[in-house]
Amino acid sequence: GAPVLKNTAAYNLLDLFVGSEGTLGVIVEITVRLLPIPYGASVTGLATFNSMQALTSAVQRIQASGLYPSMLEALNRVSIEALDQYENLDLGARGSQALLIFQLDVAVDGALEVAKQELQAAGAVKVDVTADVERTKEIIKIRQDVFKAGAQYGRLIVEDIAVPLGSLATVVARAEEIAEKYQQRLLLLGHAGDGNLHPDFILESTEGPIPAELDAAIAELLTYVISVGGTVSAEHGIGSLKKKWVDQQLSPAVVQLQKQIKQVFDPQGILNPERKV
Secondary structure: OOOOOOOOOOOOHHHHHOOOOOOOOOOOOOOOOOOOOOOOOOEEEEEEEOOHHHHHHHHHHHHHOOOOOOEEEEEEHHHHHHHHHHHOOOOOHHHOOEEEEEEEOOOOOOHHHHHHHHHHHOOOOEEEEEOOHHHHHHHHHHHHOHHHHHHOOOEEEEOOEEOOHHHHHHHHHHHHHHHHHOOOEEEEEEEHHHOEEEEEEEEOOOOOOOOHHHHHHHHHHHHHHHHOOOEOOOOOOOOOOOHHHHHHHOOHHHHHHHHHHHHHHOOOOOOOOOOOO
């Protein structure tokens, strides 16, 4: 680190430590840079679609339009049903199968019109956009409450994947096919703007081991994600549960390199052992 905005004199240890899950060292102090709130009015909205595939098409169109949204959150039919029941809403009106929540930090002239055009061109059934502070809070709360809404049905087994944006629609379809194949209820949501999805399986039983059929569903999904160039862990980390997938996702050369780096920083193997590598 340095008190300047650019610095290439040293190795970038910051990026090496971010995501290392305590395997390379203990972080005792963090300095963050604060940014001012962007000048201008922000707008928030939601759009409903007849399918998750239409929603992912809308995401790709918006990103290619030059709008640069700060939020693009996707929710599937099960998520919508759970939220309608949990918050007494009517998001699933007219048979909506997918919901997109979006936000523009600064809406320049013409931005709303472009957003609406792209959403409708992708098949949006309904588009609701607002600059009102209270209505914005209501829309944001919908996304914040989705895990609580899903948990009313039972225990959530939360997955965390990311895929190339061009593969987003096919991965979404495959996830729902796998859930149906193994007769699992799937709460599918995620940060669609960066290809990060959370396929969350719902177990009615709140205790006990994960059933074999759910293990099989997760294994098939993660194998497919790797096959399209995705990752089995986008932001939640590897930990112990996903350690077995590291060798499948990474090449032997990369795995060996990670072990060598671990040896440099932790020659005695005492820092969060049996994780990451």
